[in-house]
Amino acid sequence: MRARTLSLLLHLLAAAASSFTPSASTDTIYRNTTLTGNQTLVSAGGIYALGFFSPAGADGRTYLGIWYASIPGPTTVVWVANRRDPVANAPAALQLSAGGRLVILDGNNDTVWSTAAPTVGNVTAAQLLDSGNLVLSADGGGQSVAWQSFDYPTDTLLPGMKLGVDIRAGITRNITAWRSPSDPSPGDVTFKLVIGGLPQFFLLRGATRVYTSGPWNGEILTGVPYLKAQAFTFEVVYSPDETYYSYFIREPSLLSRLVVDGAATQLKRFSLNNGAWNSFWYYPTDQCDYYAKCGPFGFCDTDRSPPCSCLPGFVPRSPDQWGRREWSGGCVRSTSLSCDGGDGFWVVNRMKLPQATDATVYAGMTLDQCRQACLGNCSCGAYAAANNSGGIGVGCVIWTVDLLDMRQYPIVVQDVYIRLAQSEIDALKAAATGDHQHLHKSKLIVVIVATISAVLFLLAAAGCCFFWTKKKKASKKGEGEDMTSLPPSTADFALPYRVRSQPSLSPVRDHKQLLDASEETRYATDKDVDLPLFELEVILAATDNFAGRKRIGAGGFGPVYMGVLEDGQQVAVKRLSQGSTQGVSEFMNEVRLIAKLQHRNLVRLLGCCIENDERMLVYEYMHNQSLDTFIFDEGKRRLLRWQKRFEIILGIARGLQYLHEDSRFRIIHRDLKASNVLLDRNMVPKISDFGIARMFGGDQTTAYTRKVVGTYGYMAPEYAMDGQISIKSDVFSFGVLVLEIITGRRNRGSYEPDLDVNLLGYAWMLWREGRSMELLDEALGGSFHHSRALRCIQLALLCVEAQPRNRPLMSSVVTMLASDNAVLPEPSEPGVNPGIMSASSDTESSRTRSATANYVTVTRLEARSTTSTGHSSL
Numbered sequence: 065m066r067a068r069t070l071s072l073l074l075h076l077l078a079a080a081a082s083s084f085t086p087s088a089s090t091d092t093i094y095r096n097t098t099l100t101g102n103q104t105l106v107s108a109g110g111i112y113a114l115g116f117f118s119p120a121g122a123d124g125r126t127y128l129g130i131w132y133a134s135i136p137g138p139t140t141v142v143w144v145a146n147r148r149d150p151v152a153n154a155p156a157a158l159q160l161s162a163g164g165r166l167v168i169l170d171g172n173n174d175t176v177w178s179t180a181a182p183t184v185g186n187v188t189a190a191q192l193l194d195s196g197n198l199v200l201s202a203d204g205g206g207q208s209v210a211w212q213s214f215d216y217p218t219d220t221l222l223p224g225m226k227l228g229v230d231i232r233a234g235i236t237r238n239i240t241a242w243r244s245p246s247d248p249s250p251g252d253v254t255f256k257l258v259i260g261g262l263p264q265f266f267l268l269r270g271a272t273r274v275y276t277s278g279p280w281n282g283e284i285l286t287g288v289p290y291l292k293a294q295a296f297t298f299e300v301v302y303s304p305d306e307t308y309y310s311y312f313i314r315e316p317s318l319l320s321r322l323v324v325d326g327a328a329t330q331l332k333r334f335s336l337n338n339g340a341w342n343s344f345w346y347y348p349t350d351q352c353d354y355y356a357k358c359g360p361f362g363f364c365d366t367d368r369s370p371p372c373s374c375l376p377g378f379v380p381r382s383p384d385q386w387g388r389r390e391w392s393g394g395c396v397r398s399t400s401l402s403c404d405g406g407d408g409f410w411v412v413n414r415m416k417l418p419q420a421t422d423a424t425v426y427a428g429m430t431l432d433q434c435r436q437a438c439l440g441n442c443s444c445g446a447y448a449a450a451n452n453s454g455g456i457g458v459g460c461v462i463w464t465v466d467l468l469d470m471r472q473y474p475i476v477v478q479d480v481y482i483r484l485a486q487s488e489i490d491a492l493k494a495a496a497t498g499d500h501q502h503l504h505k506s507k508l509i510v511v512i513v514a515t516i517s518a519v520l521f522l523l524a525a526a527g528c529c530f531f532w533t534k535k536k537k538a539s540k541k542g543e544g545e546d547m548t549s550l551p552p553s554t555a556d557f558a559l560p561y562r563v564r565s566q567p568s569l570s571p572v573r574d575h576k577q578l579l580d581a582s583e584e585t586r587y588a589t590d591k592d593v594d595l596p597l598f599e600l601e602v603i604l605a606a607t608d609n610f611a612g613r614k615r616i617g618a619g620g621f622g623p624v625y626m627g628v629l630e631d632g633q634q635v636a637v638k639r640l641s642q643g644s645t646q647g648v649s650e651f652m653n654e655v656r657l658i659a660k661l662q663h664r665n666l667v668r669l670l671g672c673c674i675e676n677d678e679r680m681l682v683y684e685y686m687h688n689q690s691l692d693t694f695i696f697d698e699g700k701r702r703l704l705r706w707q708k709r710f711e712i713i714l715g716i717a718r719g720l721q722y723l724h725e726d727s728r729f730r731i732i733h734r735d736l737k738a739s740n741v742l743l744d745r746n747m748v749p750k751i752s753d754f755g756i757a758r759m760f761g762g763d764q765t766t767a768y769t770r771k772v773v774g775t776y777g778y779m780a781p782e783y784a785m786d787g788q789i790s791i792k793s794d795v796f797s798f799g800v801l802v803l804e805i806i807t808g809r810r811n812r813g814s815y816e817p818d819l820d821v822n823l824l825g826y827a828w829m830l831w832r833e834g835r836s837m838e839l840l841d842e843a844l845g846g847s848f849h850h851s852r853a854l855r856c857i858q859l860a861l862l863c864v865e866a867q868p869r870n871r872p873l874m875s876s877v878v879t880m881l882a883s884d885n886a887v888l889p890e891p892s893e894p895g896v897n898p899g900i901m902s903a904s905s906d907t908e909s910s911r912t913r914s915a916t917a918n919y920v921t922v923t924r925l926e927a928r929s930t931t932s933t934g935h936s937s938l
């Protein structure tokens with residue numbers, strides 16, 4: 065009886081709910097439902113919402129759109145149905161017609177917009193999916209899709225959307241900016257695929273080409289050569305049926321979108337980060353990204369001044385214009401082609417391929433065959449490999465048109481073979497060899513040096529070390545003046561000291577073993593890895609067989625023990641955990657890098673030990689452990705008065721400056737944080753843990769990594785989100801560290817109870833309100849130097865600015881710290897640390913930390929690309 069009443073009640077409720085309006089939160093409308101007013105469809109996982117909205121300033125014109133359900137209000141609209149056909153008289157209503165069309169009606173029940181009549185199936189439902197796709201299909205889903213919003217992008221490419229053409233379906237998908245923020249109708253700026261020759265994407269303003277991705281060579285888009293995806297994967301599919309670009313997000317909680325920005329005329333990727341949309345990735349980025357900047361047969365290189373040059377064998381068309389920095393006229397041949405078999409080719413490398421929409425592609429032809437094809441056609445000016453899938457280089461492309469939009473990169477992208485008259489080639493060859501005889505010589509020297517160092521390294525990696533620095537010399541260097549030079553050459557190493565001349569392992573096996581697990585093997589042939597070798601017995605004796613009580617913490621790849629050598633010297637021994645492959649690569653990295661560095665503010669490596677399965681690094685012992693054990697400890701942080709904290713900040717800044725600018729190598733630490741700053745007997749700070757540091761060569765300033773490692777809370781946003789590594793990502797971590805030292809609070813996990821902000825946000829809020837002094841650790845007890853403390857806060861805020869280019873170099877930081885008179889710029893809002901993955905990161909952690917370090921250091925590995933379509937970095 066009671067049961068029947070209940071079921072009747074439920075029945076009535078259900079009927080009431082389904083009458084003409086969608087119930088609370090549904091993702092589907094049927095033929096019997098109408099969506100109107102503020103009602104929305106919300107995708108099953110609560111990610112996207114669909115409904116009517118009216119942009120501010122649109123005079124009440126109403127549009128049907130899709131936005132993020134988690135962001136209050138339709139503020140970030142990613143799709144608009146009726147961008148050209150707004151509803152002028154409310155209320156607007158959305159229905160699924162009996163004929164299976166989605167229609168928007170205005171207040172007079174007139175149809176203002178509708179989808180085409182379906183050609184397939186019996187459309188009975190329109191469903192909003194968690195991908196942000198609105199799909200018309202037969203009830204029950206899974207059936208054939210009659211229509212989908214993904215086929216009609218507006219200004220935003222969401223993950224999984226395709227940008228390009230579907231030849232079978234006759235659909236062209238591009239993204240076009242809104243006319244203005246109050247008007248979603250199509251504006252001037254579009255990003256689209258152009259087919260013909262090799263696929264290539266263009267950013268256009270009207271009919272004018274502003275930027276191009278460069279041709280797809282089967283492996284990468286040659287204008288976007290850096291592999292920097294860590295949270296993203298990409299594909300370009302190029303087949304007779306369809307050609308498109310698409311991207312995917314590996315971290316499901318990360319919201320990200322690719323948008324055409326009409327005002328800036330840029331293609332931008334935005335990622336949501338602590339409630340704010342950030343864009344660190346945009347094109348065009350630099351002057352060489354602008355389309356055909358250097359004209360026909362010219363090429364652009366940001367590292368040259370002026371940036372434009374003519375290809376070898378070419379001269380400016382108008383030297384006058386060229387001299388006035390007007391490069392669009394481009395270049396012409398110095399000697400015309402003979403075209404009777406008297407021509408040859410000159411290779412230019414590291415190139416973005418010339419525009420290839422009008423080039424001729426030969427799939428399956430080898431490079432040699434292509435050369436012949438080019439020689440056989442008088443109008444052919446160049447050829448290159450295309451379809452590089454897997455580096456095999458099947459297929460090629462020839463240009464019988466002007467070579468446009470080339471640029472040279474500092475990294476390997478692609479070779480282009482330029483056709484020149486034989487006399488030009490002879491001249492170029494003579495210039496390369498004749499004039500530069502010494503080049504030849506130095507090449508030989510390089511080869512010899514490389515060979516020697518490879519051999520040395522082989523032995524060094526296996527035995528790790530043969531020599532011992534003269535002890536006196538070593539101790540002299542440890543303290544006292546800053547050492548900006550390298551360790552002495554091997555000739556300076558003498559006195560064997562607790563060293564065996566031959567390691568107990570076979571050198572080759574061990575070397576290979578180490579390198580196999582090492583991710584960045586390209587650094588493996590570095591010179592001067594001459595580290596003293598300790599015998600295992602010595603280490604065992606020093607640490608009482610790794611007694612538990614000797615354990616003092618954990619480093620990046622294993623536990624750390626305190627030890628005392630025979631002569632009474634105290635050391636810290638970092639022992640690689642057994643079976644950790646990650647650890648082996650970090651171990652090698654640390655050996656390679658730190659062995660070359662000496663500075664008062666860097667921890668010093670005394671030697672290593674590789675025996676049987678043991679791998680250990682031996683450091684000078686740091687009596688006061690790590691900085692975090694002081695600044696985050698209620699009792700101990702009272703011991704750190706202002707002057708001491710200031711000296712620590714200055715010391716860390718100097719150590720970092722040495723890494724970035726003063727050593728012969730440019731080194732990015734990548735994991736600077738309180739637990740990686742050690743304090744010696746005199747509280748002098750020493751940066752430690754180089755397990756994931758990166759060394760940059762020559763002029764390289766930025767790199768991209770597919771593997772983001774580091775510690776959330778300290779990671780610069782552009783690094784965490786886009787994998788961009790530069791010295792400026794370390795500067796960000798430094799800024800966080802300074803704030804932590806001053807406040808005695810952690811950036812992560814120190815949320816202001818009443819304000820939903822972390823330390824950076826809190827510091828910024830107080831700064832804007834002129835209350836910065838409230839930030840200072842009360843444990844300082846008023847010991848601080850008022851104006852200097854304020855300067856430290858200002859400096860820290862400058863270091864954590866969102867845009868890397870606005871952050872100061874460490875040399876400026878040191879100057880600003882050391883001088884009370886230097887004028888500091890006004891900081892702007894800090895970049896937010898990635899808050900994503902905060903909950904799940906613990907499970908991903910693979911760099912384990914000591915108990916004192918509550919921070920989680922995270923490693924995220926990019927999965928390998930699954931298809932032959934490969935990666936690009938759009």
Ligand SMILES: *[C@@H]1O[C@H](CO)[C@@H](O)[C@H](O)[C@H]1NC(C)=O
Nearest residue numbers: 082083084094095096188203
């Ligand atoms: C509306 O249609 C759907 C599917 O066709 C059906 O499940 C639902 O019961 C209908 N609602 C009403 C009130 O007719």
Ligand SMILES: *[C@@H]1O[C@H](CO)[C@@H](O)[C@H](O)[C@H]1NC(C)=O
Nearest residue numbers: 100101102103116117118154
């Ligand atoms: C619905 O939208 C109107 C404006 O169109 C607004 O005034 C009203 O507050 C909204 N109602 C709800 C429940 O959000």
Ligand SMILES: *[C@@H]1O[C@H](CO)[C@@H](O)[C@H](O)[C@H]1NC(C)=O
Nearest residue numbers: 098157169170171172173174
């Ligand atoms: C529009 O159609 C609905 C339902 O079919 C009806 O209730 C309403 O009166 C109509 N409005 C106008 C202006 O015709």
Ligand SMILES: *[C@@H]1O[C@H](CO)[C@@H](O)[C@H](O)[C@H]1NC(C)=O
Nearest residue numbers: 095164185186187188202203
């Ligand atoms: C389409 O589906 C509706 C509801 O399921 C049904 O009433 C109608 O007969 C179907 N029409 C055809 C042509 O299958």
Ligand SMILES: *[C@@H]1O[C@H](CO)[C@@H](O)[C@H](O)[C@H]1NC(C)=O
Nearest residue numbers: 235236237238239240254256
């Ligand atoms: C973008 O695509 C739409 C739909 O196919 C098309 O109408 C429009 O002309 C395209 N825009 C450009 C600039 O190619």
Ligand SMILES: *[C@@H]1O[C@H](CO)[C@@H](O)[C@H](O)[C@H]1NC(C)=O
Nearest residue numbers: 302426427428451453458459
């Ligand atoms: C790339 O090479 C593969 C293997 O030879 C071939 O099947 C494919 O058609 C080529 N694609 C293009 C675009 O040349």
Ligand SMILES: *[C@@H]1O[C@H](CO)[C@@H](O)[C@H](O)[C@H]1NC(C)=O
Nearest residue numbers: 423424440441442443444464
């Ligand atoms: C040279 O190549 C172009 C482009 O493929 C072609 O149109 C032209 O016919 C070729 N000329 C000769 C002589 O083969």
